[in-house]
Amino acid sequence: MENFKxxxxxxxxxSGWTLGAVMPAEAMEEGALTIDxxxxxxxxxxxxxxxxxxxxxxxxxxxxxASDAGMLFVYQQQQSPSSGFWMHRTRIPLDIAFIGAxxxxxxxxxxxxxxxxxxxxxxxYQAGVPFRYALEVNAGFFEANGIQVxxxxxxx
Numbered sequence: 001m002e003n004f005k006x007x008x009x010x011x012x013x014x015s016g017w018t019l020g021a022v023m024p025a026e027a028m029e030e031g032a033l034t035i036d037x038x039x040x041x042x043x044x045x046x047x048x049x050x051x052x053x054x055x056x057x058x059x060x061x062x063x064x065x066a067s068d069a070g071m072l073f074v075y076q077q078q079q080s081p082s083s084g085f086w087m088h089r090t091r092i093p094l095d096i097a098f099i100g101a102x103x104x105x106x107x108x109x110x111x112x113x114x115x116x117x118x119x120x121x122x123x124x125y126q127a128g129v130p131f132r133y134a135l136e137v138n139a140g141f142f143e144a145n146g147i148q149v150x151x152x153x154x155x156x
Contacts (some may be wrong), residue, residue, distance in 0.1 A: 027054075028048060028054055029054045030042065030045065031046055032046065032156060033046055033155055034153070035145075035147055035152070035154075037146055037150060038151070039053075040146070042145055044069060044137065045068055046070045046071060046072040047069075048071075049074065058073070058085070058090065060088070061135055062092055063091055064092060070141075071136045072134075072156070073135075074132075074133055075131075078101065078130050078131065078132050079131050079132065081126065081130055083126065084125050084127055084132070085125050085134065085136075087114040087125075088113075088122040090113050092139075094111045094137065094139055095136070096110075096111055096136050097134065098133075099131055099134065099135060099153050100130070100133075101133075104153075105156050106130070106141050107127055107149060108149060109125050111125050132134075
């Protein structure tokens with residue numbers, strides 16, 4: 001168990017993130033994107049997380065997310081299918097779409113808040129596909145709007 005804790009701590013340090021750090025939401029870039037299903041288009045206002053610190057903090061500590069809002073995670077390089085997200089200190093249930101560099105949704109998953117105070121005890125939601133972007137929205141958004149794998153995202 002100690003090896004896992006040491007590894008987790010190293011990953012956090014390598015990403016430039018510390019457990020006690022706080023990332024103010026107003027510091028993130030904002031933009032808009034459109035999801036096109038082929039039949040309908042949906043516009044979302046998004047916060048854009050480009051840095052390792054912004055991506056690590058994500059939507060932690062939020063009590064709500066507007067119905068037309070989300071967070072877009074941007075990576076400089078394609079991410080491995082084994083890369084993933086967790087819900088430590090995230091209070092609201094979320095859906096996540098893993099998106100290729102071409103804007104195509106490659107995978108969708110639902111993520112439940114982790115009620116554990118120990119981040120290592122929160123599940124990781126692996127992409128299962130290579131991705132360059134990830135989009136978090138309120139849980140149920142994709143299903144309610146008929147958004148599926150293969151649909152396109154017009155990125156900001």
